[in-house]
Every structure is written in C-alpha cells, then in structure tokens.
Amino acid sequence: MGNPVAVPDDPEEQPFGAIKESLKRVAGALREADVPFLLGGGLAAWAWGGPGTGHDLDVLVRPADAERALQALADAGMKPEKPPEGWLYKARDGEVLVDVIFAPVGHAVDDEMFARAAELEVNAVPMNVMALDDILVTKLLALDEHALDYERHLELARALRERIDWQNVRKRTADSPYAKAFFTLAEELGLVEAPAR
Numbered sequence: 494m495g496n497p498v499a500v501p502d503d504p505e506e507q508p509f510g511a512i513k514e515s516l517k518r519v520a521g522a523l524r525e526a527d528v529p530f531l532l533g534g535g536l537a538a539w540a541w542g543g544p545g546t547g548h549d550l551d552v553l554v555r556p557a558d559a560e561r562a563l564q565a566l567a568d569a570g571m572k573p574e575k576p577p578e579g580w581l582y583k584a585r586d587g588e589v590l591v592d593v594i595f596a597p598v599g600h601a602v603d604d605e606m607f608a609r610a611a612e613l614e615v616n617a618v619p620m621n622v623m624a625l626d627d628i629l630v631t632k633l634l635a636l637d638e639h640a641l642d643y644e645r646h647l648e649l650a651r652a653l654r655e656r657i658d659w660q661n662v663r664k665r666t667a668d669s670p671y672a673k674a675f676f677t678l679a680e681e682l683g684l685v686e687a688p689a690r
Contacts, residue, residue, distance in 0.1 A: 512589055516550055516615065516616055519586065522568065525565065526561060526565035528554060529607065531553040532552060532553075533631065534548075535549075535551070536550055538628050538653070540613050540615045541613075544645075555603065556602065562593050563575075580594065580595065580598075581593060609624040609626075610624055629646070632649070633646065633672040634669055637671065643675055643678060660688070663676060
C-alpha cells in the first residue's frame with residue numbers, strides 16, 4: 494500500500510487514519526443496503542500503491558443507486574447533503590467528508606466502469622476499486638481554471654507511472670487543455686514519455 498501523507502494545515506484535510514476508518518463504515522453501510530459501489534479518488538489511488546490522501550473519501554455508484562446510497566449512509570448515522578452541483582451527494586462521517594459520485598466529468602458510472610474495476614483488499618476490507626486509468630482520467634477531466642492544482646496528479650503519476658496506460662489516458666483526455674498541460678509537465682519532469690510523432 495501507499496505511504497500515509499502528512500496532513501497539511503488545510504481545514505478540509507483529515508488524518509489519513511480517520512479516512513481509512515470511515516471507509517470501513519461506508520463500505521459496511523453500502524454492503525448492508527446492497528448498493529454496488531467503487532472506491533474512487535485518492536483513496537483508490539492509495540489502494541493501487543499510490544500516496545495516501547488527507548482530503549476526502551470518494552465512492553462511485555450508478556446514478557440509479559445514488560439515492561439509496563445516500564440513504565444507507567444516513568441510516569448508518571452519517572449526515573447527508575445534496576449539494577447543488579448535480580453530479581454527487583455528500584455525507585459527513587464525523588469530520589470526514591464522503592463524496593457519493595454518480596456523474597463524474599467525462600465518465601459514466603455504468604457496467605463498463607464496474608467491469609474495469611478490480612477487487613482489492615483496502616484497509617483489510619475487500620472491495621471494488623476504480624481502475625487506475627479511470628482514476629487519473631477523472632482527476633484530469635475535473636481540472637478547470639478554478640481548480641488547477643497539479644500536485645496530486647503528479648504525485649500519482651510519479652508513484653504509479655509503470656501501471657498506467659498513458660496512451661489510453663491521453664486519448665480519453667485529449668479535449669481538455671488542462672490535461673494537455675499536465676502531460677507537458679509530466680513529460681518535462683521525466684514521468685511520462687512524449688508520444689511518438
């Protein structure tokens with residue numbers, strides 16, 4: 494597994510151990526309610542061997558299961574929220590923020606995404622974890638002029654570069670100027686080879 498990160502002085506950051514404990518409760522609640530889910534985001538990258546995260550806990554569910562997922566977390570004692578974004582719900586497990594994502598940018602949470610996932614043991618709990626390429630594509634497509642921080646993306650690339658299908662990720666993010674900028678940085682840093690011309 495990846496190494497835990499030091500938690501910066503960001504009020505949204507949480508101790509990595511707290512996020513892992515919330516994951517057990519979230520996974521248990523969703524299993525109890527028979528809601529299929531994928532672990533996503535930074536914790537999924539950690540499960541694949543990447544760096545730890547102190548930010549939040551992401552689970553992905555099919556759109557048809559989103560309401561049931563949020564209710565399952567509420568039934569487990571978490572505080573549910575329906576933010577205006579329209580592509581995710583949120584729940585709070587104490588101080589840990591849980592994102593219940595059902596329509597990420599550039600992706601459909603569908604049978605194909607579930608088929609690409611792998612069952613991994615995460616913090617001693619077996620669960621389906623989003624495919625590594627899907628994690629990176631989702632992260633790159635979420636970049637925009639208001640959220641343009643490449644630090645976590647570069648950490649992920651540095652830690653897992655041999656396991657990522659870079660050609661696939663490039664193709665799936667080709668329309669994003671922010672993803673193109675990431676690839677320029679990654680190439681200049683020697684993390685990714687430039688494509689053959």
